Amino acid sequence: MTITLSGVSKVFGDFTAVHPLDLTIPEGSFFALLGASGCGKTTTLRMIAGLEEPTGGTVLLGEEDITALPPHKRPVNTVFQNYALFPHLDVAENVAFGLRRRGITSVRKQVEEMLELVELGPLAGRKPRQLSGGQQQRVALARALINRPRVLLLDEPLGALDLKLRRQMQLELKRIQTEVGITFVHVTHDQEEAMTMADTVAVMNAGRVEQLGAPDELYERPRSTFVANFLGTSNLIEAEITEAGGEELVLKATGTDSVLRLPAERCAAPDPQTGGKLLVGVRPEKISLTHAEDDDGEGAGTQANGTGARRGAVNGANGEGNGGADNRLTGRIRDAGYLGVSMQYVVDSPVCPEFSVYEQNVERDARLTPGADVVLRWRPAHTFALDATQDADAGTVEEAL
């Protein structure tokens, strides 16, 4: 069932946890509220659950106004962050709790089916403390799902699990959601988790939704520096617009002659004018790294070395023109890290002191070691531009620390 939050806000004392918020969560979707701790995402979830009363605004479930409804009267269930399993009840009774409260006495078959769904059938008689973290997590899920809620709320459900188990449970949750077909609202601080599981992600920051959209849209076309940095990594270059108005924006990186191009539709700033400033961004994996000796100047797609050739081939295969030349910068490798599936380079460039580049670990150029002069290239179609008035470091790890 569709959840509609309109103008919902929450104030604790003199701290505004959630600024007036409008949000529509469509029926059957897997919706993620993503943000760092303290951004108001859990408070938002608790207001949907009824565990927190909004300071203002209304919460609609379908057409019904549930703003003033106590939690036990809402057809909504929650999987809590620490699972909150009842320690004095066994697994089966934990799962049956909601059914019993609604006066259903013959719960056995339903409990069995639900435990089957989360693959915990043989553990029905155990007490929660006799289960591992992952098993407890599944009990919490079964305990909520058995009530066939209109909406299932998940508050950092995988936060306490180790990485491997978390990956597995991510897929499991996605499978279960597809199977039962109810709306999931998932709160997480883990951007990877949000992107893997959700079909719509709302990125929250300081009590506001920064951007809402499908994971690839958020990643490919962030509309604020916070989103650009919080979801993955972005290289942001301050640049001045030299040509605006057409289908393509042409800019010049501040303090250099490097020309950067991008399609005008990929600019998030309103009404870019010639002479105005923008932050030009590109994701590290979109960049191809060439040793300076192999560089042939301004030409595109004709690089001699392997990586360049590969990229050229990809461009060709896509069948879409580059709209002219690649964006091209020069720099010197400061640091190279071996990650197994990829190489991570940090490149010193006049326009951006710490340029991140990820290269697929296929044919490594042995010369690409710290100290080597390199040329960075990427396509204008992979470039985005943001309003330059924002803090370029918003949402980065450094800022969080």
Next chain:
Amino acid sequence: MTATGAPASEGAAPPTGTGPLSTGSAQGDASGTAARRGRRKLTPYWLLLPAGLWLALFFVAPFFYQASTSVQSGSLEDGFRVTWDFTNYSDALAMYGPHFLRSFLYAATATVLCLLIGYPLAYLIAFRAGRWRGLLLVMVIAPFFTSFLIRTLAWKTILSDAGPVVGVLKSLHVLDVTSQLGLTGDDRLLATPLAVVCGLTYNFLPFMILPLYSSLERIDLSLHEAARDLYATPATVFRKVTFPLSLPGVVAGTLLTFIPASGDYINAQLLGSPNTQMVGNAIQKQFLNVLDYPAAAAMSFILMAIILIAVSVYMRKAGTEELV
């Protein structure tokens, strides 16, 4: 010893042997390690020693001494001798049956009252008190700063015939009702069963509240939220989650109240009358006034046996091992 096939010449192996591994060239080293390991193994026992000695001196020894006293016979003039005379027990039960009955009745009533008064208070302190929590806990313990005797004497003043409590209750005709129930008589509060039960309840209330508080305080508040989220009304949350999880505290609190209350004699002595005497009063009288030590010892053992049986039945019923 450990080594099954070890030659007899190695008989000087370290006592808490590390087994066959300790043989060979590094014999000296190995025995040093073994000794250290042995000492480490003994550490817990050393730590137990003071408490063990204390128990042996002040519990085990008196226990056996009293046990032997309880089967003695004779008189104060001729001296008491162990004659394995169990008539002390049957006589005690025959003579002081009503005292035993009263003891358990009063103690049980006081325990129930303590639970009824203490639970809401402990709940309030644990969940609702916020920053007043510390202050409230201090107030619960505050009576302990005054001696047990003085506190009970104070009740004597409060409940005195000319006191305000009696006056108010009389004018409200409450005393008529309680005297109908046999709890009071002659328009008085003092020297009635009600006064004794009130004194017991008052004196043992903190022993109920503290364990209740500590078990309630440990309950994760998200369990309340989870229950509410799973369609439980506030009353059901209490019935199905809070109360079951506080059971260890209920058990501890009732035991800490009931056991000392059933052996108490101060309250009955100061607030009661000869008709409200408890077994504690009888034992005290036999020990200190009549000087019939065997009878007093026998009564003590009967009291202890009844409490032990009652407690073990209660513990099994409450099923505390099953709880967190």
